[in-house]
Amino acid sequence: MQEYFIKGLPSGEQVKVTDKDISKHMFTVMRLQVDDEVVLVFDDGIKRLARISDRDEQLLTLVEDxxxxxxxxxxxxxxMGFPKGDKLEFVTQKATELGASQLWAFPADWSVVRWDAKKLAKKAEKLEKIAQGAAQQSKRNKIPSVQLFAHKKDFLAEVAQFDQIFLAYEESAKQGEQAQLVKGLSQLEPGQKILFIFGPEGGISPAEVADLTDLGAVSVGLGPRILRAETAPLYALSAVSVALELKG
Known part of the structure; x- marks a missing residue:
């Protein structure tokens, strides 16, 4: 059954589809007809079964939560530090499928690319659409938010809000450190806010490691192999899922 994210909260049993992209997908691509059913997800994260009641007016009737x-x-x-090419697009899609709640990127010391405010806004808009599509495909209850920081200091100012901060550090992996991530994941509690930080292709600089450590970050290795910038976030999210969702 198709799932669609609707902005706002429902007010009554009738819902009118006003988003042009969603409308096109429902009635042109999927060719939904009266009495066909879909799942609508509003800003409260609750999925609701809805039935097409008027195709011309693009009205749906909510059936049940x-x-x-x-x-x-x-x-x-x-x-993650700004990576090259379309790696942010890839990470946004896959991290959404794996359950991330927020996707951030910042100009790291060793980031090759540098984007001005105009390019950042355009990039963020594109990533938000990718996140929405991936959230619908993977039947999420929420669409991850996207934030691209123009300045690293603004990113660092947000770090303290998290309950646990993991810094994926290549040197930790090289030194054979394997216990910190397992230990940290075993201490996670439902409802906590967790931050994973990853460098760009060149990794995290020693100065950044020092700054983030001062802010409470714990350096962790992600197994014995060195992962690419776009692979490491997916490893981390998978590890969280195994630790918290697949315990049996």
Missing amino acids: LVDDVELPVAVTIA
């Missing part, structure tokens, strides 16, 4: 919550038990923010 659905008990279906597929969100991770902790809110995981993925933050």
